[in-house]
Amino acid sequence: MLRINVYKIIIILPVFLFSNILAGNKKLTEVYVAIYKNIAVSEMRKTGIPASIKLAQGILESDLGRSDLAYKANNHFGIKCGKDWTGNIFYKHDDDLDSSGMVIESCFRAFSSPEESFAAHSDFLTDPSKLSRYGFLFALGSTDYAGWANGLKFSGYASDPTYASKLIRIIENNKLYLYDEPVALPKQNIDVPVMVRNDVIEMDKTYHYVSEVKASDIKYEKAKTSRSTRYNFLKINDLKALYAKGDETAQEIASRTGKDVFEILEFNEGISSPDDVFEQGEIIFLEKKKKSFNDENNGFHTVEGNETMYDISQKYGIRLESLLAKNNLNINVEPLSGEKISLIKNLSKKETPKHRIVEKFESYVDLGGLK
Numbered sequence: 501m502l503r504i505n506v507y508k509i510i511i512i513l514p515v516f517l518f519s520n521i522l523a524g525n526k527k528l529t530e531v532y533v534a535i536y537k538n539i540a541v542s543e544m545r546k547t548g549i550p551a552s553i554k555l556a557q558g559i560l561e562s563d564l565g566r567s568d569l570a571y572k573a574n575n576h577f578g579i580k581c582g583k584d585w586t587g588n589i590f591y592k593h594d595d596d597l598d599s600s601g602m603v604i605e606s607c608f609r610a611f612s613s614p615e616e617s618f619a620a621h622s623d624f625l626t627d628p629s630k631l632s633r634y635g636f637l638f639a640l641g642s643t644d645y646a647g648w649a650n651g652l653k654f655s656g657y658a659s660d661p662t663y664a665s666k667l668i669r670i671i672e673n674n675k676l677y678l679y680d681e682p683v684a685l686p687k688q689n690i691d692v693p694v695m696v697r698n699d700v701i702e703m704d705k706t707y708h709y710v711s712e713v714k715a716s717d718i719k720y721e722k723a724k725t726s727r728s729t730r731y732n733f734l735k736i737n738d739l740k741a742l743y744a745k746g747d748e749t750a751q752e753i754a755s756r757t758g759k760d761v762f763e764i765l766e767f768n769e770g771i772s773s774p775d776d777v778f779e780q781g782e783i784i785f786l787e788k789k790k791k792s793f794n795d796e797n798n799g800f801h802t803v804e805g806n807e808t809m810y811d812i813s814q815k816y817g818i819r820l821e822s823l824l825a826k827n828n829l830n831i832n833v834e835p836l837s838g839e840k841i842s843l844i845k846n847l848s849k850k851e852t853p854k855h856r857i858v859e860k861f862e863s864y865v866d867l868g869g870l871k
Contacts, residue, residue, distance in 0.1 A: 528564045529674055539618045541679055547622045548638050552676035553648045554621060556667045561658075565614070568592060573610035577621040578658070581607035632798060636734060643680045645671050647732055650743050650781035656815070659806050664781045731757070737794055737817030739787045746780025753784060769810070769820050783814050791822040793843035800840040803853075808834050809841070816843055828852040 533555055540551035540558075561578045562570035569575045573590035581589055588610035611617045625634050633655050640647040646668055653664040660666070671677055731742040744753070751774040754761035761774045767785040771778075778784060793799070793816045801812055809829065813820040824830060826842045828849060835841060839853035847853075 529559060532559055532564050533674065533676065536614065536618065537679055539615050541681075543618060543622045544642055544680070547626055548642050549622055549625060550642045550645050550648055551679035551681075552645045552671045553652075553667065554618065555676050555679065556645075556649075556670040557621070557652075558618070559670055560663075560666055569608055570614070573608060574614050574617050575608055575611055576614055576617045577624075579609050579617070579620055579624055581609055585609055587611075640732075641682065643677070643682060645677055645680060647743075653781050654743070654783060654815075656804060656807060656811065661779075736783070736785075736815070737790055739785055739789065739817045741783050741785045741787075741817070744778035744780060744782040744784055746778075748778050750774050750776050750778070753778065757786060759786060769813070785817065789813070789817050789819045791819060792826075793818055796844065799842065799844045801843055803835045803837050803839045803841060805837055806834075807837075812841055818843060829855060832857060834858050 536555060536558060537551065540554040543549060543554060544551040558565075558576040561567075562576040565571065565576065569578065569590060569592060573588075575590065590608045590610040591605040592608065593605055609620065611620065624630070625637070634651075637648055637651045637655070640651065649664040649667040649671075652658070652667070653661075657663070731745070733740060733742050735741070742753075742757070750764045750768075750771055751761050753759075754764045754774075763786075764784070765771050765774070767788050801816065803812070809823055809827075810820055812818075813823045816823075823841070823843070826844075826846050827835075828847055829835070829852070833855040835853045835855045839855070841853060842851075
């Protein structure tokens with residue numbers, strides 16, 4: 501009898517502890533949102549960044565304010581120093597590598613308060629120097645949290661391949677979308693060099709990006725409607741592309757876009773079968789990618805973190821084989837963080853970016869054809 505009771509305790513205790521952990525995290529999330537919802541809404545009204553996205557990123561990046569970076573440096577968004585930062589700094593291991601491929605300490609910004617971190621997050625995304633990277637997000641509207649989540653993942657804000665789905669789950673589980681609202685700001689025309697939606701992206705005098713879409717035209721859609729046949733189309737390198745809704749085959753996308761499935765296979769590297777599945781947020785090209793980037797003012801890309809050549813080819817709408825050839829690289833290597841990748845001209849041998857050798861096909865682990 502005693503043995504049976506012991507077994508019951510052993511079985512029940514982990515379940516009890518797990519339930520308590522979940523309940524505790526739920527309470528901590530409620531406290532976190534209560535503390536920072538006002539600054540998130542305030543920043544949304546200034547910049548157009550959805551409050552739900554800012555709160556979800558803060559929750560995820562800071563582990564509800566419990567991470568070392570958040571606790572010791574008041575940095576809730578993992579914002580690194582960058583070359584122009586002159587404030588306080590905090591070092592911790594992240595995803596930066598040295599020349600031998602070993603992980604080294606990364607430099608992060610340290611703030612005087614968490615609220616300063618929330619404002620810096622807005623400044624980071626609206627920085628004019630990052631317009632080509634994040635500018636297209638501001639055409640989505642402040643109520644399209646699913647579009648923002650997928651766009652942040654595509655733009656390389658974080659290296660986690662499940663980053664978008666994590667943000668969406670946090671937002672929906674905690675109803676953070678209730679803090680979002682349509683935003684309209686004073687406007688001034690500006691061109692976005694890399695990616696533009698069908699909407700016109702505009703910017704006010706303080707470099708805050710807003711969409712020309714009227715507040716009355718903004719339709720709120722939760723991510724769970726993402727299996728609909730309506731897509732968010734975008735332009736990359738003057739090529740038409742779209743975000744996958746998730747769990748869609750190449751054949752399904754071809755049918756929904758009026759394309760031949762073999763065109764989808766031809767235009768998207770790593771996809772070899774009509775039955776290959778695209779994950780939510782993946783970029784799917786509806787036209788053949790080009791050999792070079794078409795903006796002569798943006799001839800190089802600086803590698804960040806663990807970006808691969810495939811990631812870069814997707815970001816700029818360049819064929820992977822062409823991008824590799826321009827930089828004297830082959831399929832079995834990846835560039836080191838901080839290296840400059842040529843998007844237009846062919847580099848000489850001595851200009852070849854520093855790189856590391858990878859296992860065959862490592863670069864393609866996120867592609868539909870090799871899942």
